[in-house]
Amino acid sequence: MLSELNIENTLGLPLIRSKKLAVALIDTKLKFAYVNDTFYNITGYTEQDILNKSVTKFLAPSLIKEAWQEFFFFLGNGYNNRSNWIFSHKDGSHIHASVENSKIKIGKKTYILTIALNVTPLTELRERLLETQQLLNRTEGISKSGSFKYNPDIEQLIWSEGMFSLFELDPQNGIPSISQQVTLLSEEDAKQYKNVLNSNSGKDADFELCLNFEGNRQKYLHIICHREKGKGNWIFGYSRDITQQKLTELETYDKERKYRTLTESLPSIIWTANHEGYLNYMNRYGLDYFGKEGTTLEEWRWKNFIHPNEIREADQQWFKALEEQQFLSGINRLKARDGEYKWFQVLIVPQKNELNEIEAWTGIATDIDKRVKAEESLSISNTRLKALINASPVAIYSITVDGVVRDFWNPAAEELFGWTREEVIGKFLPHVYMDQQQEFMEMLENAVKNGAFNKRIHRKDRSGTSVITDITGGCIYDENSKISEIIVTVSDVTELERNRKRLQKSLDEKETLLQEIHHRVKNNLAIVVSLLQLQVFRSENAKEKNSLLEAQNRIISISMVHELLYKSEDFNSVKLDEYYNELFRQISNNMQLNHTNIKQDLAISIHSLNMNQAIPLGLLINELATNSYKYAFGDSTKPGVIFLEIKRVDNNVHVTYRDNGPGFNMGLDGIKSGLGMKIIESLLQQLDAEYSMNSDGLFEITFNFAERLNNSLEN
CATH class of the missing domain: 3.30.450.20 (PAS domain)
Known part of the structure; x- marks a missing residue:
């Protein structure tokens, strides 16, 4: 048992009575043999709680194993590896202590003198500072920022961990100098950075820098620098990575520029x-x-x-x-x-x-x-069109391709069929009855196929009265080229059809009468020709016979016109090719000539001619052909050719007549004053023709006259 006197003599009163140092003697079994009052005060335990109790009882559980290892190490080597220990306060809190151990002998026994200094406040402060630093590092990591301070007088630079991340440097390589930092900057940014750090103006600074890394990679920093008075010449700085913000700003600026360019264009x-x-x-x-x-x-x-x-x-x-x-x-x-x-x-x-x-x-x-x-104009046009449709005496309505009335049904349609607009809109056409629907749908299919249709058909109105209608339909197409509706116009042609039938009947009667007239005229002229023929047979005078034959040919040329007319369906015009072929045959027969080798070359491209012009033209060609047969060929054995061309040039009839006879002297008085020439000139005047003649080595006459319409009554 240790006495207080032995303890005081060994340790000394100043150490035992120290208010700051906790003193304890621990035996070789690691049990407390003595503790001073300061130890009790710091730990909160009493003498009964501590003396003869193992030291490990008062250590944090995680340190017990290490405490035994440290104890045996100390006993063997006389010094400790660890000086900071954590003890448990009686209230459960932790006490941080800085411990120094040494061996002493009191009497014959060896003890471990333990002197401990309570460093709990300092440790807690250090831990708070460490936590703060860790929090700062985490915050800087999250916010991509860093802080620094720099003293230009002593060129001392201190960086936070975040600064290394911003500059993408390894902290183990140390803080780079200002000269090393500016190698990542452009010349302009480097100059600004140095000016801010070395300025003695005492003013704060707020600026941006761009770090240029390998591979054309860039990072933008926003830096704020502040000088505090009374802190020496220290500059406190804060840096933040604004690359994403800068890129967004650049992108926004680019979009803004494009937007402005677009809006300006x-x-x-x-x-x-x-x-x-x-x-x-x-x-x-x-x-x-x-x-x-x-x-x-x-x-x-x-x-x-x-x-x-x-x-x-x-x-x-x-x-x-x-x-x-x-x-x-x-x-x-x-x-x-x-x-x-x-x-x-x-x-x-x-x-x-x-x-x-x-x-x-x-x-x-x-x-x-x-x-x-354009819409106003269209509206006016639509208004006018609507007024025109409503005022139209023709029934007008619109239907779908299925025969359903769409959006309009004008008053004329109401009057014609008897149904009002309200009764038919959205419904199938009421005047198309069941027995007519198949025919009607076929008509619509034809409209869809061809774009339009027209037909004259019978319909019944609301009262059941039959109406003859002329129906015309036209398709309206949408922007997809599909039929959106069919506009239909319907005319009541009942009375018109009745009048047409009456007119047709009257026309048929008149045509029959006219045909009979032409037939009788032809027959009467045939009697005259027969009488002349009898006179020719009786006459013994050659000159008289020739005159009678010429007269006979002239009557035949007129008779043939009437014969062709009553045989034709058209009583106003004569078919020229038939007429002249027959005319030349009759002339050849009547002239009773032996010239079987006379040929006719007919080139007639006009199909028909007005009767009022066909008769004088026929008489004229008859007169020319008769003269050719009489005088052009004579008793010559030379093959004779008569050429006749009738063609249309512009709106005129162009005629060329030619024979290959020897020709004659146009200046002889007998020719000029002869009956034949007078007849020719008279007929040319009747046709109002311009003509020219050539009788040098042949005979040729060419003349033109204006073609008249079939219904012309001019003489």
């Missing part, structure tokens, strides 16, 4: 305004339209440019949009620089922040003046 008025609606931007198209400059937008008032008749309504719409914070849309007339008003489609959209508050307005006005005027 669009043929629309585009503007922006603040939350109250005051303009702060307008594109060039708008400025040119209004005749303004961008610098005058602060004085802009929309009421100076909106048509006076629309200002009140525009104001109401604007204040409503402000109150409801909604977009504004409308059509307004805006005044141009020349004072003319044009129609514009106006859309104004609010730009809101995250709090759903309006920060700005964006507006666009598109020129629709031509469209509005």
